[in-house]
Amino acid sequence: MDVCFHCGDECTTTTIKHQNHCFCCYGCKTVFDILNENDLSYYYELETSPGSIPSKYDGKFDYLKNETIAQKLLEFDYLIGSDELLGYISDGPLKHQSTLISLLIFTAVFYFIFAWFREQVCIIVCPYGRLQGVLLDNKSIVVAYDHKRGEKEAGRAKFKKNEERPATGKGDCIDCFACVHVCPTGIDIRNGTQLECINCTACIDACDYMMEAVDLPKGLIRYDSEDAIEKKEKFSFTPRLKGYTAVLAIVTAVLIGMLFLRNDVEAQFLRLPGELYEHKENNIISNVYTYKIFNKTVADIDGIRFELLSHKGTIKLVSHSDFTIEKEKFAEGTLFIEINAAALTGDKDRLKIGIYSGDRLIETITTAFLGPRSYK
Numbered sequence: 121m122d123v124c125f126h127c128g129d130e131c132t133t134t135t136i137k138h139q140n141h142c143f144c145c146y147g148c149k150t151v152f153d154i155l156n157e158n159d160l161s162y163y164y165e166l167e168t169s170p171g172s173i174p175s176k177y178d179g180k181f182d183y184l185k186n187e188t189i190a191q192k193l194l195e196f197d198y199l200i201g202s203d204e205l206l207g208y209i210s211d212g213p214l215k216h217q218s219t220l221i222s223l224l225i226f227t228a229v230f231y232f233i234f235a236w237f238r239e240q241v242c243i244i245v246c247p248y249g250r251l252q253g254v255l256l257d258n259k260s261i262v263v264a265y266d267h268k269r270g271e272k273e274a275g276r277a278k279f280k281k282n283e284e285r286p287a288t289g290k291g292d293c294i295d296c297f298a299c300v301h302v303c304p305t306g307i308d309i310r311n312g313t314q315l316e317c318i319n320c321t322a323c324i325d326a327c328d329y330m331m332e333a334v335d336l337p338k339g340l341i342r343y344d345s346e347d348a349i350e351k352k353e354k355f356s357f358t359p360r361l362k363g364y365t366a367v368l369a370i371v372t373a374v375l376i377g378m379l380f381l382r383n384d385v386e387a388q389f390l391r392l393p394g395e396l397y398e399h400k401e402n403n404i405i406s407n408v409y410t411y412k413i414f415n416k417t418v419a420d421i422d423g424i425r426f427e428l429l430s431h432k433g434t435i436k437l438v439s440h441s442d443f444t445i446e447k448e449k450f451a452e453g454t455l456f457i458e459i460n461a462a463a464l465t466g467d468k469d470r471l472k473i474g475i476y477s478g479d480r481l482i483e484t485i486t487t488a489f490l491g492p493r494s495y496k
Contacts, residue, residue: 126152139443156439157453239305242318249315256313258346259358263319265299265310265341266349276310279334292336299323299341309341385421385445386414387475389487392454397490403461405491412452413475413483415445423478426455430472431489433459457489467493 122131125141126148136143139156143149213220233241242249256262270276270293277285279294293310300308302323305316309323327341347353390410398406415421425442426435437443438454445451457471468488475483 124148139440158438239316242305243316246318248318253315258350259360261343261345261355262313263309263317263321263324263341264313264344264346264349266339266344267310268349268352270310270340292331292340294330294334294336296330298326298330302326313346382416383483384415384417385475385483386416387483387485388412389473389485391488391490397492399461399492400458404458405461405464405489406456406458407489408454408456409487410452410454412450413445414450415447418447420447421445421477421482423476424451425476427474427476428457428459428471429474429484431459431463431469433457433463435473459489459491461491464489464491467491 122135122142123129124131124144126143129144131142131144134145136146136149138149138152141152143152208216208219270291272289272291274289275291276293276295277288277290279296285292297308299310300306300323302325303309304320304322305318307314307316309317321343324341324343328338331338331340344355348355388411392408392410395408398408400406413424422444423442424445426437428435434457436456436458438456443451443453468490470486471489472484472486474481475485
């Protein structure tokens with residue numbers, strides 16, 4: 121059985137492997153990271169289990185063993201990864217009671233919406249209709265009823281077999297109310313575009329079915345504009361539509377470009393706040409930085425190291441020479457960059473730093489390096 125590197129306890133329920141060590145909980149791992157990143161790892165050379173709890177504190181933090189409390193402390197987001205989800209399924213719901221309760225509340229709310237609140241969500245809560253009311257005009261293409269064809273001179277009327285409807289002046293609408301019955305918000309589209317319409321097109325399908333059944337042309341309810349119905353104008357590619365199409369094409373192109381140009385690794389280098397530079401012996405100028413590297417892939421990246429590409433100098437990490445970034449996680453720490461003053465061109469040079477995984481360059485980043493001001 122694995123033994124925790126920090127506290128020396130046996131890893132009975134959980135084993136967290138990190139930097140070639142085993143830990144029994146995230147608390148031990150976090151303390152190890154803090155000590156290691158601040159170059160205090162010699163703490164573990166003092167004794168075999170430096171993180172063990174003195175007997176006088178036994179039982180003081182037993183409440184942290186409560187599964188419900190632990191889950192509330194560790195679960196910051198409902199959206200969890202597939203590994204955690206599979207773990208929840210295999211462990212059973214009773215071991216993850218806080219997640220179970222959250223899911224029950226979520227299920228109850230949505231059952232209430234779909235079973236009782238229903239169309240009132242669209243009418244009262246959803247802002248979609250109000251936004252559309254501001255943006256629409258007579259040239260906007262919407263779900264519309266062709267009242268010119270449906271009403272004609274004598275208006276709508278029930279369908280009768282062997283009746284010559286054109287001769288009687290009756291419209292093509294047979295007043296079957298199929299469009300009303302299928303509407304999720306219960307409106308009559310024949311009264312025109314309304315706030316409650318969510319453009320689900322259920323009325324179009326229902327009307328086409330009925331038109332086909334009585335041998336009349338389909339399309340009495342269709343996607344069209346008010347001007348096209350009133351003035352019998354055919355669809356035209358207006359300047360506004362051209363503008364919308366151009367914007368949509370640009371946004372789509374940018375999105376596709378970002379997906380293809382997306383790096384597997386993202387790095388951030390920041391100078392330590394309040395620090396300028398340190399002048400060391402042999403005319404060496406040193407700057408201190410904090411870094412954060414994000415691994416966006418689904419595989420661990422091993423052997424992370426840094427190299428100066430633009431200047432001749434050295435990069436010294438505070439806690440280790442290289443490290444591993446776990447999948448979909450990030451690593452952060454502190455490092456020093458040392459460059460001979462003779463290699464600097466001014467009091468603020470731009471450095472180019474390469475991030476390597478072994479011998480493979482995976483990312484480059486630029487940052488500012490401060491040095492003494494020259495008065496030549």
